[in-house]
Amino acid sequence: MTPFFLVHHALAGGDSSYVERFFGDVQNAVYERLGYREVFTGEAAGAAESSPATGGRSNPDALLAPVMVALYSDAYFTDHQCLLEWSLFRERLRWHHHFTGRSSPALVGVPWSIRSVPVPAQIAEAGMLVGDFGAGYTASGALQLIRTGSASVWYQQLTERVSELIVRARGDEPPALSTRDVEFVERSGRTDWVSAGRGRGTRWSAGSSATLLIPPAPLVPLASTVRTAPTPAAPTPAAMASAAMAPARVGGRERRWRMADPEHTRRPILRRAGAAELDDDDD
DSSP states (O other): OOOOEEEEEEEGSSSSHHHHHHHHHHHHHHHHHHOSSGGGOOOEEOOOOOTTTTTOOOOOOHHHHHOEEEEEHHHHTHHHHHHHHHHHHHHHHHHHHHHOOOOOEEEEEEEEEOSSOOEEEEHHHOOESSSOOOHHHEEEEEHHHHHHHTSHHHHHHHHHHHHHHHHHHHSSOOOOHHHHHHHHHHTTTTTHHHHTSSEEEEOOOEEEEEEEEEOOOOOOOOTTSSSSOOOOOOOOHHHHHHHOOOOOOTEEEEEEEEEEEETTTOOOEEEOOOOSSSSSOOO
């Protein structure tokens, strides 16, 4: 079953017991808000390790889970697979914003253990949870807060705030990505920054207000070569994922479809695979 939320962290951090503690406390806070039901159960998972068996494939939960709680650390910022899965989740948010015009709080970036590695520019632009959660959190992140004051009011406020954002994202879930969608995203170059030096870094500093900073993704103007039409109702994530995978037959020929990149059209429709532009009405 797809988890209700995913606590995403770097396996190389060596802090799995603290991650499990944080996950358990956030999970209990979510249950308190929504009820003790399996459907509201999350999961803590490190990025899938590359191996001959996995071939570097992304964790399926990063492509399907409605909410990602990313624990930012030096290890996270230097882990290729962590950044790739983060980038794919961020792409899901870009699609959600394009289809609905709304910015979802489904990516909850929590400073976990940020000491010497600069924050990648893409993550800095997406924002992270800052606020008055005590000196330990301000110094380097939530890990220090757990180690020195897990029974403190600061730690309770942090887990309550994270659970609040998870619950709020429940009605604003980003669409899921299929493995074919992932291939399309990677071919488009939107994940190239992960391998190309991970972008310019910036130093992290905790702020004074508990705010998740996620600027809305800009809508790209419609290309002049694309004909416009009234925008239909936004499809559900399940419908998009299903349609993106299903071949269609027209006149006895099989046509395969994929999701169009928002930079090519403002219409929440599917593109025919291989088409450079939507000059014809394919739908």
